[in-house]
Amino acid sequence: MADMAHISGLVAAGEQTSPFEHADVVTTTTHKSLRGPRAAIIFFRRGKRRTVNAKGEVTEVDYDYENRINQAVFPSLQGGPHENAIAGVATALKEANTPEFKDYSRKVKANARRMGEELVKRGYSIVTGGTDNHLVLWDVRPQGLTGNKLEKLFELANITVNKNSVYGDSSALAPGGVRLGSPALTTRGLNEEDFAQVAEFLHRGCQIAVALQEKTGKLLKDFVAALPDNADILALKNDVEHFARKFPMPGMPDR
DSSP: OEEOTTTHHHHHTTSSOOSTTTOSEEEEESSSTTOOOSOEEEEEOOSEEEEEOTTOOEEEEEOOHHHHHHHIIIIIIOOSOOHHHHHHHHHHHHHHTSHHHHHHHHHHHHHHHHHHHHHHHTTOEEGGGSOSSSEEEEEOGGGTOOHHHHHHHHHHTTOOOEEEOOTTOSOSSSOSEEEEEOHHHHHTTOOHHHHHHHHHHHHHHHHHHHHHHHHHOSOHHHHHHTOTTOHHHHHHHHHHHHHHTTSOOTTSOOO
């Protein structure tokens, strides 16, 4: 069994190694790099498989995944289907089977790589030194920070990041990393040069966090209490919003 939740869109585009030749059951969500609605898919192998007993005799037996998985999902674990979600998944899968989606997936990887490189240029540490997919895991422990502090600060600047544990962490509640992704901004039309600007915004936010922590101390509650009405955060927010107006959300008119 294998799960490809984060990279399923890249797998569909041929930009990541497929798990299907190695696993009989493959699971994925559909709302990450596949760019669909919040849902999930279970793939299972059909047909016959060869077995060899202790005497060396070869027989063929049917894979028995289909009924067992279907019964486990419904009625065992799940209620009625959501037709709107099913339609959304179908639309995402149709889109993933186009040349445009493959081009988009290449850009997703290139943009993530550039974002990681720009952070490294500014002296930051990226787990594994870089990225081969759509994610960048930023280790902020060298700056004396935690991921949850940066998550709170960036939220006020209209930048969405996720706190994330990194190797050596002792607590998932105060992790030492921040997870960054490129699919959403790539969908809005940002290219590699634009992601260099995104990295600059991230750098500014981190510097604000370092300065603020020097005043408030290490406790999260004191750090969070000092965030509202911070002039540097408000200035960062204004710059982020001005930059973002050049890239309207898909399906929404320019403003």
